[in-house]
Amino acid sequence: MWEYTDKVKDHFLNPRNVGEVENADGVGEVGSLACGDALRLTFKLDENKRIKEAKFKTFGCASAIASSSALTEIVKGMTLEEAEKVTNQDIAGYLGGLPEEKMHCSVMGREALEAAIANYRGEEQKKQEFEIVCKCFGITDKEIERAIRENNLTTREQVTHYTKAGGGCQACHPKIEAILEKVWGREKKPAAPVPPPGRKLTNLQKIRLVEETLQREIIPPMRADGGDLELVDIDGNTVYVALRGTCSFCPSSEFTLKKYVESKLREFVGPDIVVKEVKP
């Protein structure tokens, strides 16, 4: 379990500024529900062009909610020029720190703020100009490079903690290593093998592929958010699983099973897979 500061717990249990600003001047959305974290930030300016109101809607873990709450408190009263200087470390610092494995929540807050300011200014989000390095989480090379530079990250594991990139199928690990090498000028390492494509399956192959997909695609991002999943049984195309950790009492567990676990298994194992939860 993660060690949270009292301030993180307070902002998780009593989040400030939850909801959506009416007739918002700026709207920023980052993350995705399938990846376990998503944040929608809205703000309104006063007559002096200072942020009068900022609200958030977050789908995610305790630190994602606390980081969003902290962000809205930090930026209130700021001009946009001041707000765009807010870093993920400012958000984590406001909360008295976050576990390293949860720093991606503070990065998500900073990204939502940037997206909302860009939206106010009528600027296009230019993600397509960059390369999507981590397809599991939609993270670009520029986002990874920025997180490395701003937070002095030196290992791939740290990059995953701060951006989530690399926390799924792991196919992007060589590219993350290459970005680390580019930033810090280290030697290149050989590329990891790519998983084999899907094929017509025997029962035994199906069981193995379900297990591989769970370990490679599904369980690592859940563990990054304090949750876990256990394979209980497979009967034909029905996969029985038990949710563990924070997932076991999460109100969105049904959504996670259908929209995340089942859709990943359908993508990597077969379109007829159905996932059912086994309750303790």
Ligand code: FES
């Ligand atoms: S592509 Fe990055 S974890 Fe899958």
